[in-house]
Amino acid sequence: MSAPITILAVDDEPNMRRLLEISLRQAGYRALSASHGREALEMIQQQQIDLVVSDLHMPGMNGLQLLETLRKEYEHLPFIMVTAQGEIKTAVEAMKLGASDYILRPFELETLEVAIDKALTLKRITQENTFFKETQQPDVTSLVGNSPPMQSLKQMIQQVAPEWATVFIVGETGTGKELVAKALHEASTRKSALFVAVNCAAIPADILESELFGHEKGAFTGAVKERVGKFELANGGTLFLDEITEMPIQLQSKLLRVLQENVVEKLGGNRQIALDVRVVAATNRDPMQAVKEGKLREDLYYRLNVIQLQVPPLRERGQDVSLLADYFLVKRQTKLSESARVCLQQYRWPGNVRELENILERAAILAGNQAIQPQHLPADISQQIATPGPDKSSDDTGSHDLSIPRATEAIERRLILQALDACQGNKTKAAKLLEISERSLWNKLNQYDLR
Numbered sequence: 001m002s003a004p005i006t007i008l009a010v011d012d013e014p015n016m017r018r019l020l021e022i023s024l025r026q027a028g029y030r031a032l033s034a035s036h037g038r039e040a041l042e043m044i045q046q047q048q049i050d051l052v053v054s055d056l057h058m059p060g061m062n063g064l065q066l067l068e069t070l071r072k073e074y075e076h077l078p079f080i081m082v083t084a085q086g087e088i089k090t091a092v093e094a095m096k097l098g099a100s101d102y103i104l105r106p107f108e109l110e111t112l113e114v115a116i117d118k119a120l121t122l123k124r125i126t127q128e129n130t131f132f133k134e135t136q137q138p139d140v141t142s143l144v145g146n147s148p149p150m151q152s153l154k155q156m157i158q159q160v161a162p163e164w165a166t167v168f169i170v171g172e173t174g175t176g177k178e179l180v181a182k183a184l185h186e187a188s189t190r191k192s193a194l195f196v197a198v199n200c201a202a203i204p205a206d207i208l209e210s211e212l213f214g215h216e217k218g219a220f221t222g223a224v225k226e227r228v229g230k231f232e233l234a235n236g237g238t239l240f241l242d243e244i245t246e247m248p249i250q251l252q253s254k255l256l257r258v259l260q261e262n263v264v265e266k267l268g269g270n271r272q273i274a275l276d277v278r279v280v281a282a283t284n285r286d287p288m289q290a291v292k293e294g295k296l297r298e299d300l301y302y303r304l305n306v307i308q309l310q311v312p313p314l315r316e317r318g319q320d321v322s323l324l325a326d327y328f329l330v331k332r333q334t335k336l337s338e339s340a341r342v343c344l345q346q347y348r349w350p351g352n353v354r355e356l357e358n359i360l361e362r363a364a365i366l367a368g369n370q371a372i373q374p375q376h377l378p379a380d381i382s383q384q385i386a387t388p389g390p391d392k393s394s395d396d397t398g399s400h401d402l403s404i405p406r407a408t409e410a411i412e413r414r415l416i417l418q419a420l421d422a423c424q425g426n427k428t429k430a431a432k433l434l435e436i437s438e439r440s441l442w443n444k445l446n447q448y449d450l451r
């Protein structure tokens with residue numbers, strides 16, 4: 001369940017404060033109140049406040065002075081000014097200072113609700129725009145693959161997505177763990193909120209804590225303004241912690257506390273910010289081995305590993321190699337020759353999907369406007385369909401493969417690939433060129449896994 005939005009009403013008149021509190025609670029918000037600007041500042045410094053509704057005229061520190069002070073310390077805190085009918089110029093000044101909106105006394109509850117909704121929406125859009133400027137979202141709309149391991153993974157994602165439990169994604173480097181996390185988010189009820197990814201291995205240890213939890217202005221040297229952390233940014237959505245085993249152990253203990261209590265405190269502050277975040281973690285290591293090696297806290301592992309998803313390596317996904325290759329080449333308007341396709345299908349892919357994408361990008365550049373041929377691929381891949389000749393330097397006849405059926409299959413396979421290349425993949429024309437029926441060609445394509 002989402003944490004309630006907390007709104008602070010600031011007014012020196014007790015009756016007006018009481019009216020604002022009642023109105024806010026009726027609208028479904030958690031309402032707090034302060035009798036003057038100084039008291040409001042102290043409350044904001046001590047706890048999470050999502051929005052401020054303040055009167056203009058107050059002793060000691062008036063509404064404009066409170067707004068000006070807040071803009072220096074809490075840049076993105078929404079602020080609504082309450083003014084009288086004859087104070088429009090002052091209200092305009094408040095807007096110039098950074099107020100989200102203003103309302104005139106006397107006002108209806110509906111007017112207040114509209115102003116609050118507008119201010120909170122503006123805050124969310126501002127945070128999202130900042131986030132999208134700082135990050136690049138993966139350019140993939142779905143998980144590509146129909147192999148049995150991928151079908152099983154997709155089914156698990158559909159079952160797990162609606163739940164609130166934390167998820168631990170395990171898989172080799174380059175298998176697409178972030179895409180799995182993204183698919184989880186998109187299939188969940190949280191998809192309208194942000195999916196925020198943090199690579200724990202790519203961010204220096206002394207910066208990672210600030211990235212995750214945020215910091216107040218002046219929290220450390222260089223903290224010239226308040227920063228919203230990734231936990232707060234992902235509130236209502238999903239936070240993906242990639243390469244969790246690379247996070248410093250001392251920071252893992254702080255992460256565990258956040259997960260257990262569902263609150264976060266910014267560096268240099270003491271306000272507790274309530275969280276409604278689904279955490280998805282990932283690693284390319286064996287998690288239990290990482291625990292044994294001291295790379296991952298055991299208690300954090302069990303807290304994260306409520307549900308574990310295994311992402312299969314590409315070498316176990318057989319038919320998906322061809323689908324992925326076509327997917328990557330669509331953007332370049334390039335196609336694979338049948339012989340190059342066979343090379344890709346027979347390679348072991350130690351670098352998984354990431355390696356496949358990089359190799360195809362290189363091959364497409366080398367091929368220009370033509371279909372990708374085996375010679376456009378790296379040597380260790382293009383040699384996958386080479387038929388080795390006899391080793392003349394050896395007299396050990398038993399070491400040679402003298403099987404006529406296997407040699408015949410190799411010749412048939414090569415001729416079929418050459419015919420398909422010559423006919424640009426047209427099966428009917430290739431069958432005529434090979435002087436066999438189209439049905440026979442299809443049978444051989446199935447036999448040699450050349451579909």
